[in-house]
Amino acid sequence: MTELLKLPVAEPLARVRMLAANAPPESADGRRVRWLLGLGDGARRRAAETEALQTVVQAVQRTLDALPAAVRERLDAIAAQTVELGIAIAREIVGQALDRGAVDPTPTVVRCLRDCVHGAMSADLVVRLHPDDLGLVLDNLARTPELQGAVAAAKLVADASLPRGGVQAETGAGRLRYEPLQALERVAEAVRNAAAGAPA
Secondary structure, three states, X not given: XXXXXXOOOOOOHHHXXXXXXXXXXXXXXXXXXXXXXHHHHHHHHHHHHHHHHHHHHHHHHHHHHHHHHHHHHHHHHHHHHHHHHHHHHHHHHHHHHHHHOOOOOHHHHHHHHHHOOOOOOOOOOEEEEOHHHHHHHHHHHHOOHHHHHHHHHOEEEEOOOOOOOOEEEEEOOEEEXXXXXXXXXXXXXXXXXXXXOOOO
């Protein structure tokens, strides 16, 4: 965009041209002529600089306008990576705790004894545990007097096919299986959905 400026000049244009042709360059008239003739060049140069500056400002504005979306995209990627890292760490911690026998399945067995729906026979509840967990659970149940009737009516057996911390309860009405790693995977999926903004 070029802006036309009108400057009041004491000499008529014809005299400026004549002075430009005849005035010695170092004289006062010569300096005045160079200044007057340079006004047009200066205005063109300023117009070109202004246009270049406007182009740069528009490019910067486009970059700034795109910045929030780019930041959101980056943060979403970082959030997803952080969630996966947290899940991997939790899986490792739970796995090590299971391997060491640090996960006590007694609370799960207690829920089974209290909540399982029995079939036609009252003593048909079978609770299966990993062999390394059976002794711990029996010891813990022996210290819970209010459950002695339910423990006596059920059969607790070792089952090497179950992982450490796993519990499988069977009655004539059906079967319930609990494994800590499967529970962790369900929690992990809920966390992933929450991080992605999806319903759990």
